[in-house]
Amino acid sequence: MQKITIVEEKFYGRLKSRKLTDRQNDLFNTLFPKVSIEHFDDIDKTKYESIFLEIGFGGGEHIAEQAFNHPNNLYIGCEPFVNGVASLLCKIEDNDIRNIKIYQNDARNILKEIPENTLRGAYLLFPDPWPKRKHIRRRFLQIKTIETICDKLIKGGVWRIATDHPEYQVWLKKHINLKEVQSMFDIKIFESCNRPDINDWPKTRYEQKATNNIIYVELAKL
Ligand SMILES: C[S@@+](CC[C@H](N)C(=O)[O-])C[C@H]1O[C@@H](n2cnc3c(N)ncnc32)[C@H](O)[C@@H]1O
Structure with missing residues (x-):
């Protein structure tokens, strides 16, 4: 029988900062x-x-x-x-x-x-921007992860992404403009001036602290 090995992804972010309270x-x-x-x-x-x-x-x-x-x-x-x-x-x-x-x-x-066709929704809110060129491969949003999340969503399931980081915004727009991504999702874009309803899309801590314009994207699986 063929042996299948699942390789754990390497995580690059911080694992701990402050001491925990009692x-x-x-x-x-x-x-x-x-x-x-x-x-x-x-x-x-x-x-x-x-x-x-x-x-x-x-x-x-x-x-x-x-x-x-x-x-x-x-x-x-x-x-x-x-x-x-x-x-x-x-x-x-x-x-x-x-x-x-x-x-x-x-x-x-x-x-x-x-399994495929399982999730009703996914959220990627204010992902680590990894702005240095040599770290771009660490960004969560890659064509491979877009394909993976699309597979896991049910039809009509929605993936919400938000970022206030100027370089990540360029990265995000570049990806959602790809023909292959547009063939997978119906895409809506909002900005700080027409922010989605706060009751339906609550703010994270990063959003509360953000000072730049924010881009909010909703990708609905076709
Ligand atoms: C910039 S913070 C934003 C946190 C939160 N979403 C917000 O908006 O306040 C990004 C978070 O994503 C986590 N993260 C980064 N890569 C991840 C991954 N591959 N899987 C799960 N969490 C990840 C980091 O540990 C960090 O807490």
Whole structure:
């Protein structure tokens, strides 16, 4: 029988910054084992209407609000950064949120396990810009990840991307203008002056701090 080896993606971002508070340490011991997953198959999918995936949830502001507002859906949050996970654990406990699963790892790894036509939505909000030329390959948005997310979305499923970083905006526009991407998705673009509805698209911490014009893109799978 042929042996299939799945290669783990190398994550380049920060894994930890500040020391955790006592409460955060407690939540890592008590709540984290209940809400974290190591594999997509750890989830009982029958309990939820739709499944959404957030890539790099940071402090968890957006995923927590989406999950709180839509208790019948499941939100899988991917974030290797320990302090970000600790912030989300506090939000889950404070708001008694029951429909978030945390994948404390590189999103590209769980994406390999998610079957095609599964996700109702995906979010990539204020991704690390990796502005240096030699680091461009570290950007999450690549033609390969666009194809992967398209495969995992159901028809009509939506991938939302936002960035305030001028170079990433150029990168994003370059990708969504590609013929092959336009043949996969119906694409809508918004800017700070006509921002999507805040109740439907809550602000992340990066967005709250952003000073540049922001570009918001919605890619709906055709
Ligand atoms: C610039 S921060 C933005 C955080 C949050 N989305 C916001 O808008 O406040 C980017 C985050 O993405 C995470 N990240 C980067 N690459 C990732 C990957 N491949 N999978 C999961 N998370 C990733 C980083 O750890 C970081 O917390």
